Amino acid sequence: MEPENRRNLLKRLAAFAGGLLVFVPRAFASDGSEGEIVQARGKHRWGMVIDLDRCTGCQSCVVACSVENNQMLGSPEEAAMGRVIRWLKILPRTEGEGSHVRQSLIPMPCQQCEDPPCTRVCPTSATFMNTEGIVGQVYDRCIGCRYCVNACPYTCKFFNWGEPQWPAEANQSFNPDVSVRYKGVVEKCLFCHQRLQRARDKAREEGREIQERDYVPACKAACPAQAIAFGDLNNPESEVSRLADSHRAYRFLEELGTKPKVIYLREG
Amino acid sequence: MRPGSGDVDYTLTGWKGGWTDAKSSEANLESIMLKPLIEKPGKGFWLAAAVLACIFLWGLSAWAWQVKNGLKVTGLNVPVFWGIYLVNFVFFIGISHAGTLISSILRITETEWRRPFTRAAEAITVFSLPFGASSVIVDLGRPERLLNVLLYPHFTSPILWDVVCISTYLVTSCLYFYLALIPDIALCRDRLSTVVHPARVFIYRKLALGWTGTKAQWKMLHKILGGMSVFLFCLVISVHTNVSFVFGLTTKPGWHTAVIGPYFVVGAIYSGVATVIVAMLAIRRFFRLHAYLTDDHFDRIGKFLLALCCFWFYFTFLEFITTFYGRETAHMAVFNAKFFGEYAWLFWTMFACCFLIPLPVLAIKPLRTVRNLAWVCIVINIGMWLERYSIIVPSGARPYLSWGMSHYTPSWVEWSITAAWFAGFALLFLLFTRLLPILTVWEVKEQELSH
Structure with missing residues (x-):
């Protein structure tokens, strides 16, 4: 040369x-989407606190979540294969041994990690974190590789193994604000993002800033024991910020460094 | 033929043998090598090809069924999200590495016993890669959206790295395979012009790219193959490390280890070399090439396999001693499931197939016969398939938070597609033996001339 x-x-x-x-x-x-969007961090940081002392394990939240978000009905066969999709599930936990066994039921939505392992591994950015910290899912871009599902240590992401079957009547009962998913894509809890959109629109119409009481996810609205608090973690005055500082507060699998924005209050 | 090829110091590679049939001349070599290309294939060949083609078509229709109905036709569930499609992916990409390893690394180091093995090894690489890559596509929920990986690339995803690595590897190894074929294609063009169908001669002529065997052409070929060997060696390491990253970079218990990269690379080469041995033994038997594929060749490659077997055990040991000593709850759940629990039968069968059985057979000289080598290599490959299964599935079944156990049993669709992929691979290899010389004639010739 x-x-x-x-x-x-x-x-x-x-x-x-x-x-x-x-x-x-x-x-x-x-954080899993185009750089410039992520760098402009939103004003709010939406988070949830679940008080296990108040929770009765009644599963109202599970039902409310399913209805709000057009989740599949599921057949007994699908249930036997563990293929029924519920964005919010009750995790049964047994603690202790011998005569000190204690059973607890823990409602688990997507933990909305601040450093989500699922968005990092997605090859198409179909799962990403938005400016206000909500981990989103683009169904039309997802290739169904289930890498994010495997990467999620909480097993809180779900795959549509087949085309969801709906009775004819379901056409009248779908939530029009939420898209109905189809076979081969991954879905998960989005903190009822559609309710945030609606709250934002309403605030804009009234010419004011969005407030915490405008945005209430379905699970919180349905909880009869008021065990679920929801709000802005960026606002130090909010109920969630106050509860998150409680000495009873903990996060699941904190040692993995995922920094969940769903915080639990230990049973007293 | 090759300038200065007689200067190679065979003592470096321990080569003492030589060809058992010292009298076989160049012409004799060529006629033996070209014989399978001329003679009419027997009934056995057509029967084998037909059976393999049927299995392959059956698997394709099973895939069509899966595309129509979704992945619910598989045995996959929550939390075992990945099953034998991923096992096949790692397995096929794994055996593809032997080809490159034998032909490139042994070519760089001028290891003499490699000569008759290179062609078949490269063919295994080229034929197994498409089945490895397509195993991932079969696993997708929306295979028609595959291009999204390139249209909306997300650079932190190991799957994107895999796509880049494997496609580079496929292109490079095809090119490498083809370049090393050129002198032999030219030989077919010259020797077979009167005996085979004119269309085939036409294809040979086009593919030979006007090769006449001048000094300049040989010089260029050796230079290119030498350079590509180095590049391919780097690719082998990166490709299989990336395959391991798909698992190792998640925090899943049982996958999240640093050793998984080299563990995968060694496992890949181990199963790949075993595959090459099986293929070469079959070729030797069917085409009666005992003069060129001597027992001594197999003894040497057997020793090489022994080294790989020991390396494989070393990495397995590292993997499990780290988990066992650390005693982390979630990691121990996977460990216990493999060693004593639900997956114990699988794990210990795997361990027997990969180490306990091959070790004595390969290490004890009287046992290292060609006949034993044949079945041990098949056992190793079964073991290595189970090894990937025991890496992928138990970790899936024991996630951090237990939502209740779930069992994974592959469905008939998954088994059909698996069988089809193996049949397709064998079929390609079978057809290849009838179309082009299965031993690298020019490399074997170089060897002969130097003696």
Whole structure:
């Protein structure tokens, strides 16, 4: 190779390596969607606190969540295979041994991690974190590889194994604000994002800022024991911020560093 | 033929043997190698091809059934989200590495006993890669959206890295396979011009790219193959490390270990070399190539396999001693499921197939016969398939939070597609033996001339 050519080649290689140095860390720093959107952090940080002392395990939240979000009905066969989709499930937990056994029931929606393992692994950015910290899901982009489902340590993401079957009457009862999913894509709890949209629209119409009481997810609205608090973790005055500071507060699998925005209050 | 090829120091590679049939001349070699290309295949060949084709078509229709109904036709569930499609993915990508390893690494180091193995090894690479890559596509919930990976690339996803690595690997190894074929295609063009169908001669002529065997052409070929060997060696490491990243970079218990990268690479080469041995033994038997594939060749590659067997055990040991000593609850749940629990039969069968059975057979000289090598290599491959199963499935079945146990049993659709992929791979190999020389004639010739 001519010395001149070689010098040019080396220059180009150096430029390429430089480009990589700039580009690669950026790609890793992103929260799973286009860099510029993530960098503009939203004003609010939506979070949930579930008081296990108040929770009776009645599953009203599970039903409310299913109806609000057009979740599949599911057949007994699907239930036997563990294929029924419920964005909010009750995790049974047994603690202790011998005569000190204690059974607790823990309502688990998507934990809305601040550093979600699922968005990192998605090859198409079909799952991402939005500006206000809600982990979203783009059904029309999802290729159904189930990598995010495997990466989620809480097993709170769900895959549509087949085409969901609906009775004819369901056409009248669907929530028009929520898309009905189809086979082969992943779905999950979105903190009733449609309710946030509606609250935002309403606030805009009335020419004011959105307030916490405007945005109430279905599970909170349905909870008869008022065990669920929901609001803005960025606002130190909010109920969720106050409860999140409680000495009873803990997060699931905190040691994994996912920083969930669903916080639990230990049974007293 | 190759300038200075007689200067190779065979003592470096421990080569003392030589060809058992010292009298076989160049012409004799060529006529033996080209014989399978000329003679009419027997009934056995057509029967085997028909059976394999039927299994393959059956598997394709099973896939069509799955595309229509969704993945509910599989045995997958919550929390076992990945099953034998992923096992096949790792397995096929794994055996593809042997091809590259034998032909490139042994070519770089000028290891003499590699010569008759290179062609078949490269063919295994090229034929197994499409089945490995398509196993992932079969696993997708929306296979028609595959292109989204390139249209909306997300650079932090190991799946995207895999797509980049594996497609680079496929293109490079096809090219490498083809380049090493050129002198032999030219040989077919020259020697078979009067005996085979003119259409085939036409294809040979086009594919030979005007190869005449001049000094300049040989020099260029050796230079390109040498350079590509180095590149392919790097690719083998990166491809299989990336395959392991799909599992190792999640925090799932049992997957999240640093050793999983080299563990996968060693496992891949181990099963790949075993596959090459099985293929070569079959070829030797059917085409009576005992003069070129001597027992001594198999003894050497058997020793190589022994080394890989020990490496494989070393990494397995590292993996489990780390988990066992650390005693983390979630990781121990997977460990216990494998060692004593639900997956114990699977794990211990795997361990026997990958280590306990092959070790004595490969290590004790009187046992390392060609006949034993044949079945041990098949046992190793069964073991390595089970190894991938025991990595992927038990970790899926024991997530951090237990929502109640779930069992995974592959469905008939999954078994059909698995069988089809193996049949398709065998079929491609079978057809190949009838279309092009299965041993690298020019490399074997170089060897002969240097003696």
